[in-house]
Amino acid sequence: MDRVQIAVVGAGTAGPELASLAEEVGKLLAERGATLVCGGLGGVMEAAARGAREAGGTTIGILPGESRTDANPWIEHAVATGIGHARNLAVAASAEAVIAVGGEWGTASEIALARKLGRPVVLVGPAPAIEGVSSRSRRCK
Amino acid sequence: MDRVQIAVVGAGTAGPELASLAEEVGKLLAERGATLVCGGLGGVMEAAARGAREAGGTTIGILPGESRTDANPWIEHAVATGIGHARNLAVAASAEAVIAVGGEWGTASEIALARKLGRPVVLVGPAPAIEGVSSRSRRCK
Amino acid sequence: MDRVQIAVVGAGTAGPELASLAEEVGKLLAERGATLVCGGLGGVMEAAARGAREAGGTTIGILPGESRTDANPWIEHAVATGIGHARNLAVAASAEAVIAVGGEWGTASEIALARKLGRPVVLVGPAPAIEGVSSRSRRCK
Amino acid sequence: MDRVQIAVVGAGTAGPELASLAEEVGKLLAERGATLVCGGLGGVMEAAARGAREAGGTTIGILPGESRTDANPWIEHAVATGIGHARNLAVAASAEAVIAVGGEWGTASEIALARKLGRPVVLVGPAPAIEGVSSRSRRCK
DSSP: OOSOEEEEEOOSSOOHHHHHHHHHHHHHHHHTTOEEEEOSSSTHHHHHHHHHHHTTOOEEEEESSSOGGGSOTTOSEEEEOOOGGGHHHHHHHTOSEEEEESOOHHHHHHHHHHHHTTOOEEEESSOOOOTTSOHHHHHHO | OOSOEEEEEOOSSOOHHHHHHHHHHHHHHHHTTOEEEEOSSSTHHHHHHHHHHHTTOOEEEEESSSOGGGSOTTOSEEEEOOOGGGHHHHHHHTOSEEEEESOOHHHHHHHHHHHHTTOOEEEESSOOOOTTSOHHHHHHO | OOSOEEEEEEOSSOOHHHHHHHHHHHHHHHHTTOEEEEOSSSTHHHHHHHHHHHTTOOEEEEESSSOGGGSOTTOSEEEEOOOGGGHHHHHHHTOSEEEEESOOHHHHHHHHHHHHTTOOEEEESSOOOOTTSOHHHHHHO | OOSOEEEEEEOSSOOHHHHHHHHHHHHHHHHTTOEEEEOSSSTHHHHHHHHHHHTTOOEEEEESSSOGGGSOTTOSEEEEOOOGGGHHHHHHHTOSEEEEESOOHHHHHHHHHHHHTTOOEEEESSOOOOTTSOHHHHHHO
């Protein structure tokens, strides 16, 4: 445990704007010497990991499935948990703080579990696009 | 699987008002022939289970620990998962729908996981009392 | 928690002899008033649950997937854990004792986890048919 | 995923002989460029991680608890799963192969889960010292 570990969480698919934001977050974490922890798959997870690796950082992917080969190509150390969405707990628990870049219900569960464990959480980018919740409500937060 | 299973989620401690509400929810579910699923511990979980059992219903408690003895006295069938907060996924997945009675971060994670799995979620009672979020923000929802 | 809970573990496929043995175990447990806990799927799990239900007993299935519909038709109360093979821990933890009827590697993991938790384990039927271990070695046990 | 990941599993306490053996295994893995995966705690896990780090290797600890601070001092990247003994599945799934150095019931569960997932398993050192199983039986294997 030579370094601080920070989790970046967000949706498994990301448009160019969100991906660019996630990549920037990953880059900044790497430049500050933090290890990036994420869920290891695509979208925000992949963009953040790419940003970190291209800046010389270290990345850990905590996967839902039973095989390391599910990891995106920017994951340096892949943990295959085999426990599905329950791996969201491991993502939150393995970080000193959690940064959410956009996100949907899966991201919301990671934020809630992180707070349950007392980890600080920072939201960046657009409010989570949660199906069935109107943008008006979301703007209130 | 003779019956519909409905989860009631909420905080592990509950004042008299919230407990009374949870008990009523449990009672109504039992009267309609649904099996109550919950996290098996105290507070809202216990009050809902009491309401269900006193109305002749069946209750299943899905516990975080490794021992069935952690269950509240109104749990008829206790499953000790041994996986800590990750059991929140099992609570959500084991129900056709989830009813949240108040709640805090743990409840928020169950709501998010239930939505991730496509389960309908109903919130009753006061908005979740989430530490660090002002009541003004909460009222917006 | 009105009754003792006993787990029956074994392979997800079973020939007639093993199925008959598992069914008998389920029947005997039900006749003694124990609730049967199992992994909820086919083979030994299904045969044991059938034996228990046909004798008027109660059955709990603790499933690896995210949907209760995976349960065999003899499961009365299904818990969908969503955590894959890690649900083997929940099967072991939810029982006062574990009875293994034949079995393969999955069963072996349940036996080991049950012993780790201090639960008594009884093996009935043929020694586990473990691929890559010769029958000579198995006969030694 | 720049490197092969190999898991070393074994008991959380280890006498000098077993610790020396585990350390040697860790050292040899590091010298061949493999990343060491283990359960992150003491005994065999710590000795193997020490051997790997002292030989310039990389170590990943997959912990049962919710805090990275449980990791032994030789763990470079710690994943806190929060899922208790169910993390044994993640240890097995995260490795291309598993090497067991001695061990007890927890180790036996990791071996069984690894085989369930099709991972090759190698046993080194003394047969597992399993309480309640006579040494005569163990010698048979």
